[in-house]
Amino acid sequence: MKTLKFAVLPGDGIGPEVMDATLAVLEAATKPEGIALDFTHADVGGIAIDNHGTALPESTLEVCRNADAILFGSVGGPKWENLPPKEQPERAALLPIRKAFNLFANIRPGLLFKELVDASPLRPDSIPEGIDIVCIRELTGGIYFGQPKQTVTLEDGDVQAVDTMVYKVSEIERIAEVAAVTAKARSGRVCSVDKANVLETSVLWRKTVVEYFKKNHPDLELSHLYVDNAAQQLVRDPNQFDVIFTENMFGDILSDEMAIICGSLGMMSSASLGTDNNSQGLPYGLYEPAGGTAPDIAGKGIANPCAQVLSAAMMLRYSFGLDAIADRLSAAIRKAVEDGVRTGDIAFGKSPVGTTVMADAIIERL
Ligand SMILES: NC(=O)c1ccc[n+]([C@@H]2O[C@H](COP(=O)([O-])OP(=O)(O)OC[C@H]3O[C@@H](n4cnc5c(N)ncnc54)[C@H](O)[C@@H]3O)[C@@H](O)[C@H]2O)c1
Numbered sequence: 001m002k003t004l005k006f007a008v009l010p011g012d013g014i015g016p017e018v019m020d021a022t023l024a025v026l027e028a029a030t031k032p033e034g035i036a037l038d039f040t041h042a043d044v045g046g047i048a049i050d051n052h053g054t055a056l057p058e059s060t061l062e063v064c065r066n067a068d069a070i071l072f073g074s075v076g077g078p079k080w081e082n083l084p085p086k087e088q089p090e091r092a093a094l095l096p097i098r099k100a101f102n103l104f105a106n107i108r109p110g111l112l113f114k115e116l117v118d119a120s121p122l123r124p125d126s127i128p129e130g131i132d133i134v135c136i137r138e139l140t141g142g143i144y145f146g147q148p149k150q151t152v153t154l155e156d157g158d159v160q161a162v163d164t165m166v167y168k169v170s171e172i173e174r175i176a177e178v179a180a181v182t183a184k185a186r187s188g189r190v191c192s193v194d195k196a197n198v199l200e201t202s203v204l205w206r207k208t209v210v211e212y213f214k215k216n217h218p219d220l221e222l223s224h225l226y227v228d229n230a231a232q233q234l235v236r237d238p239n240q241f242d243v244i245f246t247e248n249m250f251g252d253i254l255s256d257e258m259a260i261i262c263g264s265l266g267m268m269s270s271a272s273l274g275t276d277n278n279s280q281g282l283p284y285g286l287y288e289p290a291g292g293t294a295p296d297i298a299g300k301g302i303a304n305p306c307a308q309v310l311s312a313a314m315m316l317r318y319s320f321g322l323d324a325i326a327d328r329l330s331a332a333i334r335k336a337v338e339d340g341v342r343t344g345d346i347a348f349g350k351s352p353v354g355t356t357v358m359a360d361a362i363i364e365r366l
């Protein structure tokens with residue numbers, strides 16, 4: 001019997017709620033195929049601070065190292081916001097785990113099912129067929145990790161904070177390759193987003209991307225946009241894009257924008273892949289919703305589990321090679337929303353259901 005060995009890190013806020021629902025869906029999707037799930041829970045983020053005194057315990061890293069993939073919820077929330085910034089869950093758990101496994105390529109699909117067009121804030125006539133684009137975000141470089149990163153008191157008593165945006169050619173080339181491979185499997189169109197009219201890192205980004213595509217992927221259609229223009233083009237006409245690829249912080253911001261034009265953060269999944277393969281000979285990856293712990297709705301049982309389920313589907317696809325089951329999961333979600341089963345974030349006129357009812361509806365349609 002094929003066994004899928006993965007780490008389950010639910011984290012904080014809605015993380016455990018949508019994770020429980022997702023594991024039930026995953027079990028229902030794999031069991032009939034004779035596939036067993038071998039997953040191990042571990043604490044990460046605020047819950048790990050509470051239970052172990054640190055946001056990313058060594059024991060959690062060990063669970064991840066012994067697995068073929070990580071299914072991650074989300075971390076952070078009001079309870080830990082008053083800790084020193086470097087000890088907070090986002091900076092002390094999420095960024096280090098991405099770095100620890102060298103997960104430099106973050107893939108975020110912006111998928112709005114035709115059946116869900118009414119949940120988008122965009123005019124329905126501007127997206128009659130829904131939206132199908134993807135953001136490839138560089139995840140282990142840029143201003144998130146560059147040094148120095150500090151706050152200092154100056155001689156005159158003023159206080160100054162510094163973040164540093166750094167990119168090397170090698171880092172830009174490897175994410176360009178991911179964008180190119182993604183585009184080849186789709187329409188062949190790639191738009192690289194930067195701020196080359198202002199930032200040195202973006203000047204290097206654009207030059208490197210142009211040269212890399214010219215040399216390695218001359219068949220692909222490459223375009224460039226400044227990030228401010230890209231932000232408004234996404235709202236004006238999202239389907240003019242196919243693959244958007246960009247550096248870490250621009251990707252963070254643009255992907256939230258993509259999520260909301262696709263209905264909700266509760267619908268946006270992500271895969272973070274690196275340089276290592278797992279014991280299956282497939283990419284080791286971390287799979288998590290693009291959104292966060294949603295403190296405004298946490299604990300109420302009303303969070304949308306679809307982003308977490310779709311993240312699990314990405315795990316099946318990339319880290320376990322189970323494309324057919326991944327497709328079935330996506331189709332079951334599509335059918336459920338088509339049938340009007342929707343959590344509050346995507347309900348718009350329909351009467352909203354809770355997290356477990358949404359998960360059960362997906363299971364019924366597998
Ligand atoms: N990957 C992660 O772990 C991650 C990602 C983003 C934010 N965060 C953290 O989460 C906390 C809250 O951040 P925030 O409020 O800025 O962003 P958020 O993504 O948690 O929430 C933004 C809005 O989207 C809604 N939302 C998000 N996911 C949803 C879902 N599955 N179903 C229904 N609605 C959903 C929320 O209710 C909220 O209104 C912060 O501590 C932040 O740092 C963590």
Ligand SMILES: CC(C)[C@H](C(=O)O)[C@@H](O)C(=O)O
Pocket residue numbers: 076090091094095252290291292
């Ligand atoms: C929580 C935060 C560190 C994280 C990021 O900025 O990468 C989140 O917003 C995301 O998009 O995954």
Ligand SMILES: [Mg+2]
Pocket residue numbers: 252253256290
């Ligand atoms: Mg974000």
